[in-house]
Amino acid sequence: MRATPIARKELADHLSSRRFPLLVALVLLSGLATSYLGVQSIAQGTIREVEQTIAFLRLLTGGGGSPILSFVYFVGLFGPIVGVALSFDSVNREIASGSMLKLLSNPIHRDSIILGKIVAGLLVILLIVFSSTGIVTGFNILLAGFGPTVEGAFRIVYFAVASFLYISLWFSIGLLFSIIFRRTTTSALASIALWIFLSIFIYLIADVVAAEMAALRSYFPSVPLSAIITYYEIRDAISRISPLTLYMEVANILLNPEIRSTGLFYYYSEALPAPQPLSLDTSIALAWSSFSALIAGFIIILALSTLIFLRTEVRPYWA
């Protein structure tokens, strides 16, 4: 396998591109801004008096303030942009410029080319995620005047791993589109369209479909409990098609030890009386189904991308 020169070149391309500082700035600024808001929430006493581990982690999840203005939410929303921006033109641009044909005329396997691109892309995501999380955590310590406990620190590391996986999933979607579509504009638009669909419209669709299937009518004076349960189950199942749902579940469970369910009671479990926050192991076990779904999605899309690329005939100008 001669993927190393390709990975090295791709990595240099990413790091020296104009996109890279923009993407880092996007993640970092949203992280720093939400840190500031989170610390203000602590100062105003909107975060409940809980032990230090939870209080610090709440700075990332929004806690008592608005969850929409949290670091987790911003990563969930802008992470796909980071992933897609690193891959939407990685194959079709090379084919259009003729460099792919030249590349393939050398004694290298095709999978080395795709592997080189994947490795470089993932390294850049790793760099963005871990450096941003590190900087935001440091900023939180500075502003809050206290840091996380050891378990809290581990929870942040696992959250960074989940963020890495989530952004990588979108990276693989961008890569797939860059192989399927000949034009970079088409692959970019397709990626954005999918992002909008899976971040916004999927919830509207899930709501409508679940309401119809559960025969839930809001104007009914009394709704049977079974219908409500069915409605939530269907809605959650459809929503979980979206990587955003899976990521938010994983991130919130990891960063909030008070959450004790991913199912119907997920929404209420935080508010339930908690004799003791969950241990890290239990939180990981709880998040595992969503986490493994993210892993599966990532692997399936990468495998599909590789397979399609291996079967694509590269001709000059796509003649």
Add this chain to the structure above:
Amino acid sequence: MKKVMIKTVNLTKKYGDFTAVKDLNLEVYEGEFFCLLGPNGAGKTTTFLMLLGLTRPTHGSAWIDDCDVIRNPLEARKRVGFVPEVPGLYDDLTAKENLIFTAGLNGIPKGVREKKIKEFLKKVDLEEWADVKVGKFSRGMKQRLAIADALIKEPKVLILDEPTAGIDPKGSEEMLSFLESLSRNESITILMSSHLLHHVEKYGDRIAIMKRGEIIATGSLASLIKEENVIELELESVDEALVSEINALADVREVEKKGNKLIIVAQRDVRKEIFEVASREGRKIIGVRLAPSLERIYVRYFKEEEIR
């Protein structure tokens, strides 16, 4: 006897119902400058892609330096350098960085890389441009660098797809002279496609004319010319009666009048009969010469094909 470096046997490529290349049988020898002629869509690029192992033939076989391209494409690609029509270099890298990248892909050890890169940049006259980004290069310079890029692995065969496209005449001549020197001095086999007949005429040892995926004529320029008798006749005066009389001669295929000159295309040498007609008509002959050109041969083959 010279070694066969490129060999194809009934090489065929179909895309659904469309046959891009049909039963291609080709042999190109060591150190030969072989030119593939044909219009767009003739199947030249598809042939090259099959020879590089980048597209699988529907049926047939191909070998590069005795290496089966279909069974062992990676090994074949070690022996062949490819220069596509669009050089495909990275504009944001310097000339040297582009060659370092290709050297890395070909597993050339770091110790010898520098020396080789310097040597090949010198060969293509780009030594002074080594540290300049390729984006600033002219089309001709990019194409020269693409040749250096293909040569870095020291291939025995060099395949070039329309290498002179978009390059000025002087640049084209320089590039082709360089390629000719590679075939003559270093015994590198050159397989080149081109639209420019005068280039092929000047540099090609042998020529194959492709149309609709098939080779319709192949051989050296001399052997192709033998099949075509073009007589250029200059007279004191020419009129339509004389043109008609020459046209009526047996084996004369075409007579074209250009002022006091007649261009006569015949299936055999009909100079004797033409002299007789001219003397009978009392026309004074100023000059006569056999003047076949590749362009005429090329056009003839295409006309014949269309008639068929």
